[in-house]
Amino acid sequence: MRLQLGQPACLALAVSITFATRDPVSAADEPWRLSTDTLVYSDSDNVVVVSPQMAVRRALDDDGGNASARVVVDVVSAASVDVVSQATKRFSEVRTEADLGLAKSFGSWLPSVSYRYSHEPDYQSTGLGAGLQHRFAGSDATAAVSYDLSLDTVGYVGTAEGTFSEPLRSHAGNFSLTQVIGPKAVVRGVYTLSVQDGYLEKPYRFVPVFDQAGIAAAASDGVTINLSNFDRYRLPERITEEVPDTRIGHAFAVRGLRYVEAISGSIRADVQLFADSWGLTAETIEPGLTWSASQRIQMAIYLRSYVQQAARFWRREYVVDDPDTVPRWRTLDRDLSDYFAATLGGRLEWQRGILSGYVDVSGAVTAYSDYLFLNGRLALVGQAGVRLDL
């Protein structure tokens, strides 16, 4: 499939490759890493995504300096409830993303810059990032700050940009601290401030609105309003989704790693808390265990728990007293609802000389407690990759 990179991406790619082929200053034996990965996602809500990825990384020094380029393509085929509830058949689309990164160490300082461009039929995004890392305390501690800006244009399939084109700006500021706790343990804490401003709705999403008569009719019929019958009880008007133009989020995350001599591996634990100005909160816990099965093979298992509390304007059914009025904020985005997701996965990593790779398989169960069209879904994710270190 053809990659559609815009002019800015091509120019940045040329500049990055030029820089990367200067006389090498790294003392690393294998400064080049070529990578290829593929992720396949499939769920019971009739969504299938295949994402092949290729990347190249060139170490510039022994202190984290590197130049990198990555291209990933998402091939999406979906007939989810989000789609069929809008009387639309299965759709397919392709999203392409290119990322460039550059970091160079100057003593204990490591500044970095990045560029990202992505394109899909109804969405374009350009991202810029800058970061600075500093090692101190005898290299036992590393502090890092970074800022990422994403400039997005939301479009509508089959509609000219002059007819429908909405901007979205996303800012993300990160501060992290990584601390070595003795010879066998390390902990990292991260704080992210995210600010999104602009068009945060989905232009294809229409929110069904009900009145008291419709709710009463459903109760009288002895049914719970869901995907199969909501058309029968809703008000005839098709109301577009409307959410606040600004969303400010705070995320705190901590990752701990502890080496375990007995298994020649490690225990990892991630904990993350999130809260935003829409009233949405979420808690993530992910423990994992990695151990050596042999000199060349490592195995890992992990369990991820994600619990989310809905945005304050989320409703399973939007009920109005006056059919001529609509709720100020209304959404059908289940990612803003109450739900719980549990993921169990395993990974096998192998290495043989300059070649290494992995296979990762996981299954995820999601339970929606308050979503009109779906009670839950089961997802299977497979990911595999190969690395060549030259």
Next chain:
Amino acid sequence: MRALQSFARCLLAAALLAGCATTKPWQREKLAQPSMKPDGDQEREALRSHMLGTREGAIGGFGHGGGGCGCN
């Protein structure tokens, strides 16, 4: 919000720990193991993070930074 404030205090405490103990170079063998890298395999994690960003409403932390995709 109280939970977030507690987290912030923990992060600050971790920051204050910096410099309290110094690991000697010869003690870093285990820390250099691939399973002890906080970032993991960057290309693998980038793909996984992108997939999780389409399934979860939270932004930031060890996850997706928001924006950049119509799939969010």
